Amino acid sequence: MGRFSDRVRGAGSAENAAHGMSPLEGGKFAAVLSAIALAISGYSLWETSLKQADVRIFVPPVVQYSAPYQNSNFEMIAVPVTMTNEGARTATILSMQLAVTDPRTQVTKHFYAADFGRWTMERTRTGAYEPFAPVSLAGRSSRTESVLFYTRGDGEKPAQLIEALGPYNFELTFDVAETKDKPTVKFDRSLLYYDARAFNERTLPMYSADWQSSSNAKAD
Template sequence: MAKAQHELAVDGLENDASESPGHSRGTLSAMISVLALVFSGYSLWESSLKAPDIKVFVPSVVQFSAPYNNTNFEVIEVPVTLLNDGGRTGTILSMDLEATNPKTGDVKRFYAADLGRWTMDKARANGFEPFAPIPLSGKSSKTQTVLFYTNGPAQKPDQLIREPGSYNFRLVLDQAEVNDFGPLDHILRRGPAQVTFTMELREYDARAFQTGTLPLYSTTGRSAKGGEAAQP
């Protein structure tokens, strides 16, 4: 009897040992399947479902001109790179630029009006491409040279940039809202993309405005990367 019980115990141990590798393989397969599902879902979210996530970059050199006498018109020429890190298409409806002279505290506002390099010949010939809303598909980028004009006759002073020195800028994008997923998009809604940067005018010579522009250089020597504006 004792011998029979011993043999049954040995057989049980052998069965447990033989079943253990199979059980481990089953657990590993299940874990791999779960990981694959998670990775697939994450890839789908990033590539197709994620809301537009637009970032803006400004290079280390921009241009400006004050070409007309007895007016408050100034033009700021800013090459802008836009990147949509989301999965769905995002659209830039407009751009607003705020310039500040830190010495005087004067603030002047500009709006995106045209595209291209500023020259007086092109201005006389109306040779610029008008600014229009910019759609950005998911995971795409676009670079445009944007011409910002004085935002109306009420903007003072007549000429904000009028001597060598540093000037502060804040560029804010007005983006179209997305509501593909209703309340979820509202909860995850981001503030408009913006970028702040400081530029230095090293030399001032108004004669340059007869044909073109004067450069302003980044005080850091590097391009400026935009962040996210605070929610209203």
């Protein structure tokens, strides 16, 4: 009987010890769950409200070119641009600059974003364009525009940069109000044929060699 009582008392002590550990272990588990929930909540807040504006630029395989005026250094380049803001905060694109280089001569000419729209000589005569204005991109939003870039002043040389057949190097840069970073995309487009008579009514296309769009977006 004594041995049986000892076994009962031993079993009871073990059970009591196990019960005594449960609140401690449960507290640790609850603390871990709370920490995970807090981390998820903080990440969600960062992604939805606090993440800095992050502008991505996408340019399609074809851009358009025109040099409609004789005895002038004016050239027009139409670049369809898709702009996305991968951040949570608003991004305001104050201006866009385009630099074009002829790799045969290493001469670079600079252009500024002047208008939105599809360029034709008739629309130019009537002023049927929407003037460029700063673009506001809410967090997690996008916008697509055909941006018309014009020669940046009379001092830009040569008078006509794009005339020889072959590739040209483009560098498109955005000024964004909310960040010191300047989103930039570099790409090449080639002039496959040239006929100045086309400028009376339309533009000349310039093509990507691989028929792929260009972007500053980092590969995942």
